[in-house]
Amino acid sequence: MPGVSVPRISKEDLKKRIDEGTSPTVVDARLKYPYEHSTVRIPGAIRFNGDGPMPAFPRDRDVVVYDSDPSELASSHVAAVLIRQGFRASALKGGIAEWLSANLPIETKDAPKQAPPEPGALKG
Template identity: 30%
Template sequence: MWDSFKKLLGLGPKVPRISPKEAQEKLRQGAVLIDVRTPLERKLSKIPGSQGLPLAELAKRWESLPKDKPIICQCESGSRSQQAAEFLAEKGFEAYNLAGGISAWQAAGLPVKKGDIKR
């Protein structure tokens, strides 16, 4: 209950929101990009080099992430990834949220791998 109260007051960890260009630079320097969308969303499109770790599984699998590298969280628009980045920051990670998610990444002209799902 205290954690919920802290979040309401904005007392939780402050996680930086970074632009796609800033994220790209951090990735060049060794950061890890975690895609917290669902597996189906990742089949439709994904950022090359990203690792899939759905938000629903993060609480069970966060310990598999490297503690010695910055973690950039990404979703479709930046909402779910904000939750993921805050969770990881609480666990001691250097975490960032990709502002605008994969949509902003693509709008910035950065590479996105499209899936082959037939509609």
């Protein structure tokens, strides 16, 4: 399959579009461990990392995909999948780390629940 050129969007441009009411569909494509061990996401983000069925993204809106990798590897992969499906997709430059470092809006999500200790495991 030929490579797809994935455009990038800056955190400033994404924030501006959100503020102006022209918000794209935002997709959280972080890998399993970084996603599950984080308690934050970009507001309104839909979880999709390329595995499993694709959510029904609106086709009349751009899609911005982010991950936790400063090189946007996972988000670029997911954005390429979406582009091949006919979506107008881009990757967020610098991922969620850049978004967080600029103190841009976030929303909280559930953290992983720790399994209770095995019976007798805490005996000294």
